[in-house]
Amino acid sequence: MSEEPDRAPSPSQRRAQDAVRDLGAARPDPAFRARLREDFVAGRIAPPPPRLVDAGRTTPWLRNGLAAAAALAIVLGALAANRAPAWRLVGVEGVGDAIVDGRPIPLDHAAELARALRHAVHVVTPDSGMVELVKPGVLAVSIDMQTDVTLPAGPGRWWGRHDRARVANGYAFYATGRAFHGATLDVETPEVRARVTGTELGVLRDDEQGTCVCVMNGRVHVQRWRGGIPGGVDVPAGQRCINLPNGAQYLKPILEYTVEHLHHLNARSATLLQR
């Protein structure tokens, strides 16, 4: 080497040198060593997962705060990811105001109406107007004129696969899509609970006639809140279940009005439902 020889270290530097030279060699955890060796030899060695180095030196409040924030982010992310897609407005006919969660919105204000129709809102259609909505891949709903309904939120993608809707009065028609498979939807009226597991049906309800559940495809189980056939009735395709206010419950062929309405809904929503 051509440079000048090192200046002799001071006493304190010599002590520092000696101190470093005296440091021992850390021993690895035997289990970690064995695991890494096995992976290395087998060619399965993978990059270590990212983590905060020396996390033990972080203050507890920061560590706990970070952990809580990360957990919260994961939970919120999972909840958002699990949620069914938003409603999409695919058809509006007629005139007048729809009442969405108590707020009147003219049917010809489609953009405003679409924004207001969130997951499980309460909707009342006007005397001469109707609305059709689709949750892509999951569910289509047609709300006929003079109808009072609460929309289903839509079943979760992975959990919370049970959903509820309500028809207080009027006519509502439902068609399920591919992503509905494995989920259940209860459509409730003052008289019955209709459990849907993948089908096309209409729920027609008024105070004088009670509830009529019309099934075009699939099978729906109808259970009266009070009275009726013990254990409820399975309504097959092509039939309707009549549930009178006096407690009577019986089956008849499906109404042609329902069939036409469901065909119309299918035509509008089949692509979005991915059936």
Added chain:
Amino acid sequence: MGSPEVSRAQKAVSNVSGVRGRDAGESRRSHRTIEPLDRATLERVRARDGEALGLLFERYFDAVYALVHRLLGDHAAAEDAASEVFLKVHRAAHQLDPGRDPAPWLMTIATNVCRDLWRSGAYRMSRRQAAALDDPSVAGQLTRAGDGPEHEVISAERERLVQEALMQLPPPLRTAIVLHDWQGLSHQEVADALGLEHAAARKRYSRALSALARRLEGRLR
């Protein structure tokens, strides 16, 4: 033969094998003296033969782990770094020069892995949380451990104090002093391992030693 870069690295560091020249007066410790693997085994390592990889691991893992632990200061980080080192070794096995001791190559990879870690945001964030060196009144003056009933306690406390002082040094200075004084490399070997000129390596070491001595001033006798 391996690539020029690998060959340079393999030439660079040698105390782990204990076979090359060194600066006068440097101490050598037997636990870091490793007999190199033979050429035939290294040829099989190049071909990623499982048995040869196992021999390489057995021969060098403890030294790699000890180095990254000394540079990083805790076991969790050392485990991550050691995993990363051997991942890189596996990926680059075909570049190994079977005519040379692989120890310098491994130690250069280990040093680079630690350097990459220091540059990461996660490491910087964690270091900001690191406690300052303990109150001198608590640490007291620690003598070099000798024989006697307090030997182990004093030795452990002295080691903790020195390691904490090392961890307070900027990583480049820490690396220089660990490679030179703890790993026992010559200045030229440190320079080769860190990709520096010889004079720069000496200067860096000199600064590191001064900084460390200041941090330990009055605490060691």
